Amino acid sequence: MGSHILYWFVDCTKDVSCNVTAQLVRGALLMAIYLHGLTASETSSLTRAMTYSGETLHWPLEWNGCVVDKHSTGGVGDKVSLALAPALAACGVKVPMISGRGLGHTGGTLDKLESIPGFCSSITADQIRNILANVGCCIVGQTKDIVPADRVLYAMRDVSSTVDSLPLIASSIVSKKAAENLTALVLDVKYGRGAFMEKEADARSLAETMVEASNSMGVKTVALLTNMNNPIGFAVGNHLEVIEAIRCLHGNGPADLQYLVGQLGGRLLYKAGKVTSSTEGVNLILEKLQDKSALHTFRRMCVAQGAAEETMKELCSENADFTKLFRQSKFTTQLRSPVTGYVHQIDALWRG
Known part of the structure; x- marks a missing residue:
């Protein structure tokens, strides 16, 4: 498939008032990609066309080499971004993290953060730059001007049942990250019962496709595969995961969460x-969790994005009373085990 065809395909998505014939042509092309795939070169061309279908973010010259981000394909209990973004910022890099909402049985980073009273994820490009300058990180939703083709194509993929196509998934994810004008990117590609992809082989294929597409856009990229046959940490649910992420920022979160961060x-x-080895980098991140500098950055980020100073002071305190800060469930059910023992596995897709 020629790259000029892919550029035409993306360019015509800008015309939201297109006729039925154009819609059919787009749907046919999506189905062709779904059935026959794309080569690495074609996937890169599609990613590039989508990246430049709208605005891209621009940074001051002094930030060259310092703008980084992380993307996760999503998993049950995945609150990694809430701790990782401020930890990275505490290490001296800039993190303009564009995140998403919950899909299927996996939660969304924005939904979790918006359980904090006052937190706002809808901010402008200028506000992003200001927050990065003053705090070092932000976690926001995709603006209407960044990769607009992705929203149109995703809606078409949904109705044409072409969502789970590796080149379409890769171009959708990477185009949004490339629009951030990043120096480097880490991809957390998950597999198992708590993720979208159950098979490790499928996750590996997606990781390889995304790394290749991202590198072709000039973004230094590395991917890790994460086993999601168990949820991350002990908590699942928006404000519960915020609480657990804050405990991680205090340096005493669940071992698997802290390890992955x-x-x-x-x-x-x-x-x-920024470091001479990945081991040095891991130690630096863990140091920022232990000395509370990542926690301080998280607090400042939330205030910069609309949360009240007093709310964040209480939320991030050592002995916070979370029952006063978050709305509690009206109904609760206590599950009692008939025997003594340990929970070794939780199947997130179990229907009973």
Whole structure:
């Protein structure tokens, strides 16, 4: 498939008032990609066309080499971004993290953060630059001007049942990250019962496709595969995951969460050239969790994005009363085990 065809395909998505014939042509092309795939070169061409279908973010010259980000394909209990973004910022890099909402049985980073009273994820490009200058990180939603083709194509993929196509998934994810004008990117590609992809082989194929597409856009990229046959940490649910992320920022979160934050952050710092080895990077990230500098950055980020100073002071305190800060469930059910033992696995897709 010629790259000029892919550029035409993306360019015509800008015309939201297109006729039925154009819609049919787009749907046919999506189905062709779904059935026959794209070569690495074609995937890169599609990614590039989508990236430049709208605005791209621009940074001050003094930030050259310092702008990084992380993307996760999503998993049950995945609150890694809430701890990782401020930990990275505490290490001296800039993190303009564009995140998404919950899909299927996996939660969304924005939904979790918006459980904090006052937190706003809808901010402008100028506001992003100001927050990065003053805080070092922000976690925001995709603006209407960044990769507009992705929103149109995703809606078409949904109705044409072409969502789970590797080149279409890769171009959708990478185009949004490339529009951030990043130096380096780390991808957390998940597989198992708590993720969209159950098979490790499928996750590996997606990771390889995304790394190749991202590198072709000039973004230094590394991917890690994460086993999601168990949820991350002990908490699942928006404000519950915020609480657990804050405990991680205090340096005493669940071991698997802290481990993943360290591994992703350490490899990203190494890829960006900020440390001499990934091990040094991991140790630096964990140091920022232990000395509370990442926690301080998280608090400042939330205030910059609309949360009240007093709310964040209480939320981030050592002995916070979370029952006063978050609305509690009206109904609760306590599950009692008939025997003594340990929970070794939780199947996120179990229907009973």
